[in-house]
Amino acid sequence: MKQVSVGVDIGGTNTAIGVVDESGHVLTKDNIKTPDHGDIDQYIQDLSAAIRKLITNAKMLNENLEVLGIGIGAPNGNYYNGTIEYAPNLSFEGIVPLVELLKKHFDDLKAVALTNDANAAAIGEMIYGGAKDMKNFVMYTLGTGVGSGLVVNGDLVYGADGFAGECGHTTLVPGGRLCGCGALGHLEAYCSAPGMKRTAFELLVKYNANNSLLADKSYKELNSKMIYDAAVQGDKVANEVFELTGHYLGQGIADTVHHLSPEAVFLFGGPTAAGDLIFKPTIKSMEDHLLPIFKNKIKVLPSKLDAGDAAIVGASALVWKELE
């Protein structure tokens, strides 16, 4: 029998699901929409059906599969309790006992476990990616929100109540932009994909830049991919969006370095596909903000996991860990 686990990555927009083998290879995967109407019961039904279907598909490819469990990465996911609690980018309200609800549909599996989606990505990086030989590193995930997974002495940091690693909610700009969580000036409001859009419109306003390639998109329409496309075409506003995003991100990463003294910081998620456009200003800003003892020591690296699979693979790794 070939043993596999199911990895589930719950994002603000999509939920990605994959069947993953012990070496971190994704055998088959699928996506469903994460609902924006907050109906958790309907979501659990849809998610369970999608997982069942995916397992069936995987078994058609190899009938000797044994599915051991389901690992879930979710914003504000609490590893200790198996709950999603007050996630600012999800429409589910209050505390959602996701593991308990999902177990009702999968009482045949040996393990159902959940953590922060960024923690899951960090576990994936540690087991299969660029952090294989590292005991102290940090992963920042840039997407609809900004998450982070912190690894100290080879272990993920969960903290006293399971919620450690919310670096996206450190304050970068006192009294600054409204964050999805309700506070002001958090990193996520500047360095997420929507944060980049906000920066783009701030710059359009600042320069009254009617000639920018970004000037013919509505506020609702513009996204970070469009900003990237404009930047590589030489659009000044788009390029300055990346400069500023890197500036903010570097400030935040420096704060994390001052806390934890990591060997490396991995960046993961859509905006990091822009390569040097985002990495160069991020590294420059980080160095500018660092104490002399940390300067020119900290590696800032792109995640080595496939863009679409890191969170799935990381989430699935939770299962192997549960069964250790």
Next chain:
Amino acid sequence: MKQVSVGVDIGGTNTAIGVVDESGHVLTKDNIKTPDHGDIDQYIQDLSAAIRKLITNAKMLNENLEVLGIGIGAPNGNYYNGTIEYAPNLSFEGIVPLVELLKKHFDDLKAVALTNDANAAAIGEMIYGGAKDMKNFVMYTLGTGVGSGLVVNGDLVYGADGFAGECGHTTLVPGGRLCGCGALGHLEAYCSAPGMKRTAFELLVKYNANNSLLADKSYKELNSKMIYDAAVQGDKVANEVFELTGHYLGQGIADTVHHLSPEAVFLFGGPTAAGDLIFKPTIKSMEDHLLPIFKNKIKVLPSKLDAGDAAIVGASALVWKELE
């Protein structure tokens, strides 16, 4: 034989030395000046002489003492290498191999070890103080600078190179006050004792407050104790200094909570003797900056160690740990 260790706390102004027993009781202690002229050889001689004298004194009280080793807490102290590296508040330049230099004077002892002064205080809190039953907590030390010691899963966080826990150098105010380290807007520039003085003069200027009790002190003369004395006498400027210091400190602590999800944050050092004056605005500001998942969960507590002894006791605890 009664086994003891020597704890040394190197501060920007004074170096405190104590002989400490296994239960954390300081048997005898002394102070020497930390030099401001940067002569490390003279300092090592003075420090060694002071330690020898203190050991002699302790043995006069109890001739059955066995001194096991010396534990040192120092700013930018590197546990892994036994060095002090580029400490912004000390006059020693570059990398000082303190453990190596001190061992030449004490080759009869079983252990000489060094860490960050705030890490040392955190170890003291964990072994003898208010964090005895905690696995995840943070200690902020407010003095000439601001240090911090981070404990995750019952262990001190040293990071990849031994320098973790420099929370005093997170950026609170982008482009703000010049920090001792050369960067702008760091927490230490606002929440240290000199930071409070800077805030006091900022407020004297803002209100042109000639009638404040603080208005007849020179810039060089004013210190945090004078600000405290004026605050308890009802001086408005002095009270606002504590409000603002707490506001800044709470912002910084919230960033730390978002990283590590600690059970509690301990505050240690001169300014914390002001009690509610500093704790109330700190807690309010921290709560204002926290994600909902952390609100009303995190204890902010005064250190339970004697004000003068926490760093000595913590440093001495390093010795017991080395010999475990």
